Amino acid sequence: MSFLRLFARNKGAVIGLVILGTVVAIAAAAPLLYPEDPWRSVGRPLLPPFENLRFPLGTDMLGRDIAAGIAHGARVSLLIGLVSTSVAVLIGVGLGAVAGFLGGRLDDLLMRFTEFFQTIPAFAMAILLVAIFTPSIASIILAIAVVSWPPVARLVRGEFLTLRSREFVQAAVVIGQSGPRIMFSQILPNAMSPIIVAGSLMVATAILTESSLSFLGLGDRNMMSWGFMIGAARTMLRDAWWMSVFPGLAILLTVLAINLVGEGLNDAMNPHLRGRRA
Amino acid sequence: MPTDAPLLQVEGLHIPLPGGSERTYAVEDASYTLANGEILCLVGESGSGKSMTANAIMGLLPEHLTPTRGRILFRGRDLLTLSEAELSRERGRSIAMIFQEPLSALNPLMRIGDQIAEVLEVHGEGDRATRERRVAELLDFVGLPDPALLRDAYPFRLSGGQRQRVMIAMALALEPAILVADEPTTALDVTTQAQILELIRRIQRAKGMGVLFITHDFGVVADIADRVAVMEKGRVVEQGRAADVLDRPRHPYTRRLIAAVPHREDAATKAPPSGPSLLEVRNLSKTYRPGGGLFTRPRVVRALDDVSFTLRRGETLGVVGESGSGKSTLGRCILKLLSADAGEIRFQGRDIVPLSPRQFRPLRRHLQMVFQDPFASLNPRQTVGRILSDGPRANGVSATAAVARARELLELVGLDASAIDRYPGEFSGGQRQRIGIARALALDPSLLVADESVSALDVSVQAQVLELLKELQVRLDIGIIFITHDLRVAAQICDRIAVMQNGRIVESGTPAQVFDAPEHAYTRRLVDAIPGLHWDPRAAVA
Structure with a gap:
């Protein structure tokens, strides 16, 4: 059965894909929909939602358009989610592959190194890293990548360990392929499915981490972000609920959508689970 | 209960495959009978449907495979019409089964003796003391050394052949009338295989059971079978007394299979290699x-x-x-x-x-x-x-x-x-x-x-x-x-x-x-x- 049909069998995954598609479309269209800087005051402060059609989601205490903030915030969230995950997957695949394929002392060394990172609470380390490197989009991406690669490394190592002893890998040794070639052309393609699934779920975690950092005021000062909007709204929670509810909803829906898609990918790519649901 | 009815009679059994498979039926119009005190070998290559008919007898088919036509008569009663509860009563008591891979069929966290005793307990057989006696008896009967010691061993301590003996002991616990053996020796070494075949033959004679023995190996058939049924692509193409089928095969498929059985080449046809x-x-x-x-x-x-x-x-x-x-x-x-x-x-x-x-x-x-x-x-x-x-x-x-x-x-x-x-x-x-x-x-x-x-x-x-x-x-x-x-x-x-x-x-x-x-x-x-x-x-x- 084709991959798309397998994926489409999971209803949640399709719903997730639709929501995610909408978020991506909004992010892409943000400069067209809201060409003005989302930081600028454009209307009366604290305008409730659904009253003025120019500001359907209302304005904040400085008269900034909430809808514009959400559209521009989507760009930041997706960008940080994707880039930091890519960096983390690259580090994780690199270290995990070497550790799993070569084994022995190097494996021990790399795994103790990985565990060192896993023993430090991820979010505390992210805060520390952003604080040291001063908050900017690059330092946030770096911090998220640094705290999220260890699980990937362990996953990839496990896959490589089992695949390494498979007969087709031994066959590649026998025909005289070099080590790196075996790692990348024989083993890695067979380990891709779990990596993709883990990666897709990591995007959601990265978005949450970025929002949390921004909430604490450790976001990039030049970019409007969902977490910052909620952080700014926390003192006004009882006077202007819309300031925190809409960005919060945006985070919830995006993270939920990515998780649903990840779950769907897992079902479609993992042959053991096929036919699990009737 | 008619006394002249054969022990087990499979009649025109059809099991359709789900749509999109390469053939419509996994088992098509299969009929064979198993009499009291005989060993019937079901032979065929992979995909011939031989294991599927055994699973149908045990009521162990997965849900998407349901027999559509035919009957499986056990002493005249159609097993296919029984409810799940009635079937569970028959399983173990009347018909028992042993599998190819004894390790996956045994609970790794339970002592051997407890697993055998559990079979008796589930069927409400005896009290604790009589069950213990029976377990020791069974372990001894299947030729396991030192039953008292083995009773408390865990499955991983046992060799493949010993595990298969334990499985046979479990199958025999309730003195079933039929033993279904699905490739029971395929995962074993030759010398162990010979011992297990010997054991199955011995208990079959001692208990007068009917044995349905499923195998792909004609050598095993030659050693153990009273009668043989050959299956090809879900159909029974030939059946008869072992001597007839093995020595005078009539169906072309049987002939092909027998011709393919590995055998010794005549020494004369080969020159000794003399290369460098x-x-x-x-x-x-x-x-x-x-x-x-x-x-x-x-x-x-x-x-x-x-x-x-x-x-x-x-x-x-x-x-x-x-x-x-x-x-x-x-x-x-x-x-x-x-x-x-x-x-x-x-x-x-x-x-x-x-x-x-x-x-x-x-x-x-x-x-x-x-x-x-x-x-x-x-x-x-x-x-x-x-x-x-x-x-x-x-x-x-x-x-x-x-x-x-x-x-x-x-x-x-x-x-x-x-x-x-x-x-x-x-x-x-x-x-x-x-x-x-x-x-x-x-x-x-x-x-x-x-x-x-x-x-x-x-x-x-x-x-x-x-x-x-x-x-x-x-x-x-x-x-x-x-x-x-x-x-x-x-x-x-x-x-x-x-x-x-x-x-x-x-x-x-x-x-x-x-x-x-x-x-x-x-x-x-x-x-x-x-x-x-x-x-x-x-x-x-x-």
């Missing part, structure tokens, strides 16, 4: 030290113990032994997939043991391997063309030349050239093994190590692949080390046979010497354990 020496192995040793933590001393397993032999060009050396004899370790050491501890492997005069992986890589193309599992040995994500051209590419051949070579090779091993763009998943086991052979030949090796290369294949495919190997050897003048657990296969293809036990070569010689005048006691045990030793398949289809 290709590989000399001298005093090779390899020791494994599994386990061994900080405080425990590692166990020491001598996988290879002072092994020496010579292989000539154009010669096939069979390495025969049971599991754990070190035969696979030997093959892997020769290819340097494992490093030997001591000794020499002289390939064309040069000792390859001390070479580093980097130094050895240029030599690799001369020594190739055909693997055991046709499903695991091909990368599922690569096309056949890529699989076949990877070797030449790694050895400096251009991409276009490698692909051209791949086409030639496919033809050489009897596959269509269109296979080149397809993925391994689209081929059958036999075709995949041909691809594996083509991959090994792509580098024009002078030595081929075939590690159980035909063990996973059906007999008719096995015969074809053996034929292909033999033909290629004559044409390409290569030396072959043929590693197998099956003496019959070794006898068919090998010029010389080396018998291994516990890492040592205990005897070697021509097939005629090894079979007719075995010198070592272990060789004699192996030869005596060959299933169907006293049946000559060639005479049947001559």
